[in-house]
Amino acid sequence: xxxxxxxxxxxxxxxxxxxxxxxxxxxxxxxxxxxxxxxxxxxxxxxxxxxxxxxxxxxxxxxxxxxxxxxxxxxxxxxxxxxxxxxxxxxxxxxxxxxxxxxxxxxxxxxxxxxxxxxxxxxxxxxxxxxxxxxxxxxxxxxxxxxxxxxxxxxxxxxxxxxxxxxxxxxxxxxxxxxxxxxxxxxxxxxxxxxxxxxxxxxxxxxxxxxxxxxxxxxxxxxxxxxxxxxxxxxxxxxxxxxxxxxxxxxxxxxxxxxxxxxxxxxxxxxxxxxxxxxxxxxxxx
Amino acid sequence: xxxxxxxxxxxxxxxxxxxxxxxxxxxxxxxxxxxxxxxxxxxxxxxxxxxxxxxxxxxxxxxxxxxxxxxxxxxxxxxxxxxxxxxxxxxxxxxxxxxxxxxxxxxxxxxxxxxxxxxxxxxxxxxxxxxxxxxxxxxxxxxxxxxxxxxxxxxxxxxxxxxxxxxxxxxxxxxxxxxxxxxxxxxxxxxxxxxxxxxxxxxxxxxxxxxxxxxxxxxxxxxxxxxxxxxxxxxxxxxxxxxxxxxxxxxxxxxxxxxxxxxxxxxxxxxxxxxxxx
Numbered sequence: 001x002x003x004x005x006x007x008x009x010x011x012x013x014x015x016x017x018x019x020x021x022x023x024x025x026x027x028x029x030x031x032x033x034x035x036x037x038x039x040x041x042x043x044x045x046x047x048x049x050x051x052x053x054x055x056x057x058x059x060x061x062x063x064x065x066x067x068x069x070x071x072x073x074x075x076x077x078x079x080x081x082x083x084x085x086x087x088x089x090x091x092x093x094x095x096x097x098x099x100x101x102x103x104x105x106x107x108x109x110x111x112x113x114x115x116x117x118x119x120x121x122x123x124x125x126x127x128x129x130x131x132x133x134x135x136x137x138x139x140x141x142x143x144x145x146x147x148x149x150x151x152x153x154x155x156x157x158x159x160x161x162x163x164x165x166x167x168x169x170x171x172x173x174x175x176x177x178x179x180x181x182x183x184x185x186x187x188x189x190x191x192x193x194x195x196x197x198x199x200x201x202x203x204x205x206x207x208x209x210x211x212x213x214x215x216x217x218x219x220x221x222x223x224x225x226x227x228x229x230x231x232x233x234x235x236x237x238x239x240x241x242x243x244x245x246x247x248x249x250x251x252x253x254x255x256x257x258x259x260x261x262x263x264x265x266x267x268x269x270x271x272x273x274x275x276x277x278x279x280x281x282x283x284x285x286x
Numbered sequence: 287x288x289x290x291x292x293x294x295x296x297x298x299x300x301x302x303x304x305x306x307x308x309x310x311x312x313x314x315x316x317x318x319x320x321x322x323x324x325x326x327x328x329x330x331x332x333x334x335x336x337x338x339x340x341x342x343x344x345x346x347x348x349x350x351x352x353x354x355x356x357x358x359x360x361x362x363x364x365x366x367x368x369x370x371x372x373x374x375x376x377x378x379x380x381x382x383x384x385x386x387x388x389x390x391x392x393x394x395x396x397x398x399x400x401x402x403x404x405x406x407x408x409x410x411x412x413x414x415x416x417x418x419x420x421x422x423x424x425x426x427x428x429x430x431x432x433x434x435x436x437x438x439x440x441x442x443x444x445x446x447x448x449x450x451x452x453x454x455x456x457x458x459x460x461x462x463x464x465x466x467x468x469x470x471x472x473x474x475x476x477x478x479x480x481x482x483x484x485x486x487x488x489x490x491x492x493x494x495x496x497x498x499x500x501x502x503x504x505x506x507x508x509x510x511x512x513x514x515x516x517x518x519x520x521x522x523x524x525x526x527x528x529x530x531x532x533x534x535x536x537x538x539x540x541x542x543x544x545x546x547x548x549x550x551x552x553x554x555x556x557x558x559x560x561x562x563x564x
Contacts, residue, residue: 056374057321110493113320114544117486121537124483128531220378227371264389270382277375 023259031148035156036251040221042160042205044244045167047226050202053178053195056223057109058095061116062203063218065091066210068123075130081155084211088203091119096196152211159208163201174198175236220266221247224273231280246276287525296411296532299419300517302426303475304487308513309433310471311492312506313464317444321370322359322465323488325377326472329355331481332380333473335387345421348473355380356469360462411479411521411532418477425474432467440464441502479533486537487513494547516540 023029050059065087073083098111167174177184177191185191209218229243254269287293314323333351337344362372414422433440443450443457451457468488475484491512495505520536 051371054370056370057324060321060324060374107315107493107496109318109320110315110489110496110544111548113324113485113489114493114541116324117483117490117537118541120482121486121534121541124480124531125534125538128534129529219374220382223371223374224378227375230371262389264385267382267386267389270379270385274375274379274382 019260023256028148029255029259031150031153032255033252034153035148036255037248038153038156038160039209040225040247040251041244042163043209043218043221044225044229044247045164045240046202046205047222047247048229048240048243049167049174049178049198050222051226051230052175053198055199055202057112058199059202059206059222060219061095061112061119062088062091062199063206063210063222064116064123065119065203066207066218068119068126069207070210071123071126071130075126081207081211084207085204087119088207089200091115092196092199092203096192096199156208159204163205163208166197166201170194170197171236220270220273221251224270224277225250228273228277228280231277231284246273250276287522291416292412292414293521293525295414295416295419296521297518299414299422299477300411300521300536301514302423303477303479304491304514304517305510306426306429306433306471307475307484307487308491308495308510309430309506310468311488311513312495312502312509313433313437313440313444314468314488315492315496316441316502317464319465319468320485320489321373322356323468323472324485325359325373325380326352326355326469327476327481327484328377328380328384329469330472330476330484332384332387334476334481335384335391339387339390345473345477348476349470352469352473352476353466354469356465356467356472357462360465411477411536412524414477422474422477425470429467429470429474436460436463437506479536483533483537486540487516490537490540490544491516494544497544497547497551512543513540516543 024033047059050056066084069083069085069087070080071083072087073080076083094115095112098108098115173184173189174194176187177189177194181191206218206222209221225246226243228246229239232242233239250269250272253272254265257263257268258265288297311323314320330348330352333347333349333355334344336351337347340347359373359376362369362376439450439455440460442453443455443460447457471488472481472484475487479487492509494512495509499505499508516539517536519539520534521532523535523539524530524532
């Protein structure tokens, strides 16, 4: 089997059928496409709620927390996935605590910012203590979309199914609590519990996703397709569907483009998503 | 500890970087724009790598990118109050660009430069030369001076935008100017603690100051003192235990201050929370 490095330099033949066939003839590419599809669906759904709840900063911080998790697991010799999940779970707990205890919006944002900086500082500390994997640092931060195994795809599918199911179960009360927390609370909806549960699911999906895309790029799939969908429609069902669809298209195109060129996947995925967002904003402004 | 030149350089540069971060950070937290600072730190990463790829001075790349980024956030955001979804989408893309530049840089330059990205992300305060120090002192003094010059109207505009604009304060210009200033400080600080960690120096000392006092001028001074103190503590820790990287220790000290401040003011915070729940 050719290595990813060898394959990416082959270039286009400009025959679409042949190129597609080429794309699917490499197992690593099939794995990447499947993983990308799963991640895009999960990120599209959770991201839509994240944007609705104005928790972009919290989401970004959760995605950062995945990095020290992975670094700590590497340092301790434990499975990396364990590090991702335990740190993201702890991070969700801390963020929920922060959101509940602060008196003002500014206090909350300072607390989230400090948490995020601490997470990064810890991550860098662990990496420095664990000498000599500074090259590995790039892949912790930016991911290795092209080195995914069958086992990872299966694990990804399990986590994504759990996350999306959880959100589907609580979708109605969560929507209510996100749109009008006070009325929802008066109506007997457990707003705080839902808020914490949502952060936990967000952390879960971020932890799983960042193993593939790296801690820094999860965020692109979470926020940009969802922001575009929110620009296009305010209807929840349609919005979630759009958000998922945009995430899917962007991921597929990004992977295909990266396959036929020498530039990284992360660049294509974020650029495509952002270009779409800008186009939609412009179209709405006209 | 002071016998080493690298340590003296680090202390001088760190002190001034801390000063600028503490002062600007106070307003960043007051205006709830920590997320904008977060975004600018990622812009700094991309800017520095872009400069490295193009072969121009990295510091120049940092400044151009972060000041432009600050202005862009101000212009795109809803009346410059920095809409978080706009910021999020923008800097997700910035990161993507950063990845592109990183891959261009590492493939183009020969082996041994693989850690360039790491240096930009996490800083190299022990590697500053004498001229680096002079530049960063000058810039920190400039940023602090600019901030203190606009401190009064900015405070007014941050606390009550509507009344301030009715009084003839140029609110919009102040908002844009402030974001450009945050960009300047972000570029300055990413030299010392790295693009990813500067958020800690902006948010944590200022957050602590906000918890400890409601008086703006006391808070401003306190925030600057805490930031400078964190830099000193972090540098000393890193000097005493060489395996600990300085940027991590600086941020850990700053976040430690914030946690202590939270703990010190916790009873009040809990009472407020209880009031809100009832």
